[in-house]
Amino acid sequence: MTHDFSDVRRFERIFDAPGRARWQRPVEVVGLLGAAPGKTVVDLGAGTGYFLPYLAAAVGPTGRVIALDSEAAMVAHMQRRAEREGLRVVEARAVAEGDPGLEASSVDAILIVDTWHHIPERAQYAARLREALRPGGVLLVVDFTLETDQGPPVGARIAPDVVVQELQAGGLVAEIIADETLPDQYVVRGTRPR
Numbered sequence: 001m002t003h004d005f006s007d008v009r010r011f012e013r014i015f016d017a018p019g020r021a022r023w024q025r026p027v028e029v030v031g032l033l034g035a036a037p038g039k040t041v042v043d044l045g046a047g048t049g050y051f052l053p054y055l056a057a058a059v060g061p062t063g064r065v066i067a068l069d070s071e072a073a074m075v076a077h078m079q080r081r082a083e084r085e086g087l088r089v090v091e092a093r094a095v096a097e098g099d100p101g102l103e104a105s106s107v108d109a110i111l112i113v114d115t116w117h118h119i120p121e122r123a124q125y126a127a128r129l130r131e132a133l134r135p136g137g138v139l140l141v142v143d144f145t146l147e148t149d150q151g152p153p154v155g156a157r158i159a160p161d162v163v164v165q166e167l168q169a170g171g172l173v174a175e176i177i178a179d180e181t182l183p184d185q186y187v188v189r190g191t192r193p194r
């Protein structure tokens with residue numbers, strides 16, 4: 001599903017809306033990701049950078065946060081945001097739609113929030129993400145449930161069991177996380193086998 005994300009100001013009002021933390025529970029999401037001091041974590045489809053302060057706080061000054069987006073205007077916005085907010089461990093980069101452009105076995109964890117349904121050829125893409133993860137590394141796909149009133153049109157959403165199948169097709173061990181508390185979203189975890 002392609003979508004025009006070039007109007008940063010418009011999306012900032014949505015993605016960085018003051019009430020988002022109530023349902024997004026970013027601290028819980030970052031905890032599920034296993035982001036910890038010294039880790040290298042990726043935010044794929046990072047948009048306006050909503051998760052960047054939380055990820056930067058979790059990895060600390062010795063970690064790295066790589067913020068990837070296919071929309072150049074979002075990347076420029078995140079670079080300004082990181083500078084303004086003093087997020088020194090954040091590096092924002094533009095990527096091609098079908099390729100995260102990450103080196104093999106280079107990252108500990110990858111966060112993908114409200115973005116998986118925009119990715120083309122998802123099983124192949126999942127295989128690229130598996131390659132980028134270190135053995136034992138994890139990725140999280142966080143997206144709106146089919147039932148909630150929030151999020152993109154229902155026809156654009158992907159059921160969590162389908163996400164599991166797509167990650168498995170890319171060689172990851174995948175499961176729906178049952179014990180999370182997000183009211184409108186599911187969380188699927190993919191792990192690169194050791």
Ligand SMILES: C[S@@+](CC[C@H](N)C(=O)[O-])C[C@H]1O[C@@H](n2cnc3c(N)ncnc32)[C@H](O)[C@@H]1O
Pocket residue numbers: 005015044045046047048049050051068069070071074095096097098112113114115118119120
């Ligand atoms: C709905 S926004 C989510 C932003 C952010 N993850 C959040 O939760 O606030 C989706 C973002 O994914 C980006 N995107 C879409 N397709 C992409 C792709 N194939 N690779 C990287 N980024 C992509 C868009 O430009 C947009 O910024």
